[in-house]
Each structure stands twice: as C-alpha cells, then as structure tokens.
Amino acid sequence: MRAVVIHAPKDLRIDNFPDPAPAAGEVRVKIAAGGICGSDLHYYHHGGFGTVRIKEPMALGHEIAGVVEAVGSGVAHLSAGARVAVNPSRPCGTCIHCQEGMRNQCLDMRFMGSAMRNPHVQGGFREHVTVEAAQAIPIAEKLSLAEAAMAEPLAVCLHAANQAGPLMGKRVLVTGCGPIGALMVVVARYAGAAEIVVTDVADAPLAVARKLGASHAINVATHASNLDPWRAGKGVFDVLFEASGNQAALRLAFDLLRPGAVIVQVGLGGEMTLPVNAIVTKELKLRGTFRFDPEFELALRLMGEGRLDVKPLISASLPFEQAVEAFELATDRSKSMKVQLTF
Numbered sequence: 001m002r003a004v005v006i007h008a009p010k011d012l013r014i015d016n017f018p019d020p021a022p023a024a025g026e027v028r029v030k031i032a033a034g035g036i037c038g039s040d041l042h043y044y045h046h047g048g049f050g051t052v053r054i055k056e057p058m059a060l061g062h063e064i065a066g067v068v069e070a071v072g073s074g075v076a077h078l079s080a081g082a083r084v085a086v087n088p089s090r091p092c093g094t095c096i097h098c099q100e101g102m103r104n105q106c107l108d109m110r111f112m113g114s115a116m117r118n119p120h121v122q123g124g125f126r127e128h129v130t131v132e133a134a135q136a137i138p139i140a141e142k143l144s145l146a147e148a149a150m151a152e153p154l155a156v157c158l159h160a161a162n163q164a165g166p167l168m169g170k171r172v173l174v175t176g177c178g179p180i181g182a183l184m185v186v187v188a189r190y191a192g193a194a195e196i197v198v199t200d201v202a203d204a205p206l207a208v209a210r211k212l213g214a215s216h217a218i219n220v221a222t223h224a225s226n227l228d229p230w231r232a233g234k235g236v237f238d239v240l241f242e243a244s245g246n247q248a249a250l251r252l253a254f255d256l257l258r259p260g261a262v263i264v265q266v267g268l269g270g271e272m273t274l275p276v277n278a279i280v281t282k283e284l285k286l287r288g289t290f291r292f293d294p295e296f297e298l299a300l301r302l303m304g305e306g307r308l309d310v311k312p313l314i315s316a317s318l319p320f321e322q323a324v325e326a327f328e329l330a331t332d333r334s335k336s337m338k339v340q341l342t343f
Contacts, residue, residue, distance in 0.1 A: 176244025
C-alpha cells in the first residue's frame with residue numbers, strides 16, 4: 001500500500017509500505033480521512049520538536065477514521081464494513097500508571113506517528129492500518145468519517161477541560177486559536193461557560209472562533225487594549241486554557257486572571273519563564289494536560305449524538321497524493337483551520 005512518509009524536514013514522500021493482515025485480536029482498517037495535526041507540521045518543517053527528532057522514515061498522522069476491512073481471530077465485536085475512528089494511543093496496560101488509571105501517562109506508550117520511540121511508531125496516513133481491535137471505535141451512523149477523524153483533537157480538549165474542573169457559569173479565556181484552541185471553545189461552551197474570550201494574533205482563526213460560540217474574539221497583535229475590561233480589579237477570568245504554547249500569550253493572561261483562577265497549559269512550545277510572584281500572590285493553580293484516555297470514546301459519543309459540532313473546523317480535504325500541498329496549506333493560518341487528507 002501507499003503511505004505519507006516523512007524522511008527529513010521538508011522531505012515528505014508517498015512511499016510503498018508494508019500491509020500486514022490482522023493477527024489475532026487485530027483489525028485491518030481502510031483509512032478514509034486523516035487530519036493534519038500541529039505535531040505533523042513540526043515533523044514536516046523541523047524534523048521533530050523539542051528533543052524528539054526523526055531518525056528513520058516514518059508515516060505521519062494520528063487523527064484517522066475509516067472502514068474495517070478484515071478482522072483477526074478472537075475479534076467478536078467488529079466485522080467487515082464497520083465504520084470506525086482509530087484511537088492512536090496504545091498503552092501497555094501493565095505499568096504503574098496504567099494500573100493507577102492514568103493510561104495517558106503509560107511508561108510504554110505506543111502512539112501512532114510518533115518519533116519518541118526507536119524504532120518509531122508508524123502513523124496512520126496510510127491506505128490501510130492494522131491495529132488492536134480495541135483501538136477501532138465504532139461511530140454513529142450519522143457521523144461522517146471526516147468528523148470521526150476529529151475525535152483525537154477533540155479528546156485532547158475534553159481531557160484539558162477535565163483538568164480545569166467544572167466550567168458551568170465560569171468566565172473562560174482561551175489563548176491561541178488553532179484547531180485545539182477552537183475546539184476548547186466548543187468544549188467550554190458545551191460545559192456551560194458563561195463567557196468565552198479567545199485571543200490570537202491572526203484574524204482568520206478568530207473568525208472561526210466566533211462561529212463556534214466565542215463571546216469575544218480579540219486580535220492581541222492589533223487590538224490588545226480590547227482586553228482592558230477584563231483587567232478590572234485583579235482580573236476576572238476563572239479559567240485559562242493556554243493553547244498557543246507561546247510564553248508571551250501566557251504572560252499576557254496573568255493580568256486577566258482573578259485570584260484563585262485555574263491555568264491549564266494545553267499548548268506545547270519551548271521552555272517558558274513564568275511570573276512566579278503572580279502565581280503566588282494571586283494563588284493561581286497551574287495544571288498540565290497530556291493527551292487523553294476515556295475522552296476518545298466520549299468525543300465520538302458527543303459528536304454522534306449531535307451535542308458537539310466540529311464541521312466548521314474542517315477547512316479543506318485533499319487527496320493524500322497531494323500531501324505536500326496539504327501540509328503547506330495547513331501551515332497557512334490565514335487559509336486553513338483543520339486540513340484533512342482523503343484516502
């Protein structure tokens with residue numbers, strides 16, 4: 001079969017790839033749609049992120065959905081023709097963190113399209129993938145495969161919201177309005193936030209945030225003073241979802257947070273220098289959030305029941321043979337939000 005494979009920065013190819021039959025407990029899925037994630041873009045432009053670097057050719061992609069083509073022995077709950085989203089996480093199930101119910105922190109995690117391990121874990125931008133049957137989650141009849149491929153980033157945001165605690169009636173600030181920031185708007189609105197303010201440095205993603213239900217969407221590169229009303233007293237926001245991974249965005253938010261506010265750092269960037277005095281004196285609560293676990297199936301259920309609508313985020317779908325064009329389009333924030341490959 002063919003796959004979208006990264007060899008080095010800016011060296012993205014359509015390669016022939018092994019196509020194994022499913023073994024016992026596995027299923028073979030014909031991929032229909034795959035979303036390009038920020039980590040995929042880091043591999044494409046820089047060969048990795050942080051200390052993670054490509055050391056061998058690797059198929060990219062972990063936001064995928066398709067149709068079951070074949071099942072291995074011992075698989076009773078799935079059959080050929082089932083429409084599924086593929087959970088890219090494969091925790092070991094036996095390490096201390098898995099046993100503690102923190103499977104997203106697994107010591108032996110295999111996450112599709114990741115160069116964290118050697119050899120790398122191959123990703124899902126392939127015509128077919130063979131995975132453990134537990135990773136193939138059936139989807140509702142009315143849910144398109146393109147929407148189902150959004151389950152992974154939506155699950156990330158549901159997990160982040162869980163880290164923040166109840167959002168009902170809260171004032172929420174989201175800094176950074178890429179796909180994750182935009183999905184945080186969707187999740188915060190669903191969770192009952194009273195007010196959702198989104199910031200970014202580009203107008204196009206802010207326009208999408210408004211359509212998704214943001215109360216206010218502010219370009220801090222051109223209209224930072226528009227945030228002044230929320231600086232009243234010691235600040236008014238109850239929760240910050242920092243989705244940009246940018247130190248400047250995080251530091252800007254400190255003046256806007258009320259004492260006792262919760263900060264959930266969602267975006268990954270470089271190392272940051274934090275205003276510790278502000279954290280101490282305002283008694284702020286800084287929390288991390290990493291991947292997801294049960295939220296993957298929750299994301300599919302909420303979309304399948306029509307409670308969350310992610311369709312406005314899917315800005316373009318290109319054949320996987322045009323992967324380079326698709327990756328370049330996904331890089332241009334003025335033209336795209338979520339770009340998907342079709343197979």
